Amino acid sequence: MHGIAKARLGTEKGGLLLKAIGKAAVTRGLDAFNPQELSNAVRAFATAHVHDGSLFEEVTDELVRWELHGFTLQNISHITVGVRANKLYSTVADKAVRLKLRSFNQ
DSSP states (O other): OHHHHHTTOOHHHHHHHHHHHHHHHHHHOGGGSOHHHHHHHHHHHHHTTOOOHHHHHHHHHHHHHHTTTTOOHHHHHHHHHHHOOHHHHHHHHHHHHHTTTSOTTO
């Protein structure tokens, strides 16, 4: 997906393609994706300046449900830049406090 975002297809063409991919991902279910794949997908949308509310909401729900387990700091940073959701920020902050900022990979 990141290649699509960087291909400079134009906002309209690139946006339509990314939104079609996002819709397919939501329909299929995000539980089939690993943390890196989810973060790369959100980063691609952010890079292309494409907002997909249903995909971002679903990604946020998955991260909250998983309590960020298995996500690296880089994965989290890619997702928070793209998604920008208070529920996600709260989850990240709560986990940081619980782990005393040691590591999100625990």
